[in-house]
Amino acid sequence: GQQLNQSPQSMFIQEGEDVSMNCTSSSIFNTWLWYKQDPGEGPVLLIALYKAGELTSNGRLTAQFGITRKDSFLNISASIPSDVGIYFCAGLNYGGSQGNLIFGKGTKLSVKP
Amino acid sequence: NAGVTQTPKFRVLKTGQSMTLLCAQDMNHEYMYWYRQDPGMGLRLIHYSVGEGTTAKGEVPDGYNVSRLKKQNFLLGLESAAPSQTSVYFCASSYSPGQVTGYTFGSGTRLTVV
Numbered sequence: 356g357q358q359l360n361q362s363p364q365s366m367f368i369q370e371g372e373d374v375s376m377n378c379t380s381s382s383i384f385n386t387w388l389w390y391k392q393d394p395g396e397g398p399v400l401l402i403a404l405y406k407a408g409e410l411t412s413n414g415r416l417t418a419q420f421g422i423t424r425k426d427s428f429l430n431i432s433a434s435i436p437s438d439v440g441i442y443f444c445a446g447l448n449y450g451g452s453q454g455n456l457i458f459g460k461g462t463k464l465s466v467k468p
Numbered sequence: 469n470a471g472v473t474q475t476p477k478f479r480v481l482k483t484g485q486s487m488t489l490l491c492a493q494d495m496n497h498e499y500m501y502w503y504r505q506d507p508g509m510g511l512r513l514i515h516y517s518v519g520e521g522t523t524a525k526g527e528v529p530d531g532y533n534v535s536r537l538k539k540q541n542f543l544l545g546l547e548s549a550a551p552s553q554t555s556v557y558f559c560a561s562s563y564s565p566g567q568v569t570g571y572t573f574g575s576g577t578r579l580t581v582v
Binding site: 359361364395396398399400443455456459460461 | 511
């Protein structure tokens, strides 16, 4: 089946630093998504990307849909302690009545104040 | 705004016991999904439903059954729990699979099978 390779697995950074994580796939996706999961909670959507090459921002977060449609990255600028959590990329292909999010394995972000 | 509600939040089962996890959504969403999350594995789809009375298998369906008797509820059943089913289970719902901004996740059920 389709798989997403997300890296890095974990990051330990100082408050104020910028963060970059990425996701690659052997398959093409129509849509790329980035989620954040706080401890004890479900994933919450941060950014959705719909077109190859698309660059989208949401506050301090910026994400891009790769030209080949097989990759995406997420940048967080000027990290703050509340950025702590697990970040997941997800790819989506849909057609007809079916559609399924394929998730990466996550990047665990720790921020030192 | 309740969104997606999962019950229970925590449960410990003995091997061989059965249980049902309940997912309820109040957004009139057609599509509902059950995922499991294991350390270092991300979220994997167990079963999903495209509407009341319909269900379909996802990536890891073995050992689970589901039912969607009412549009707002999606039940996940374990007939004979095994330690390999120790995981955190998440339910999600959406209007359609293409409306990704409308995917809403519940807060999860942490299940331990001993």
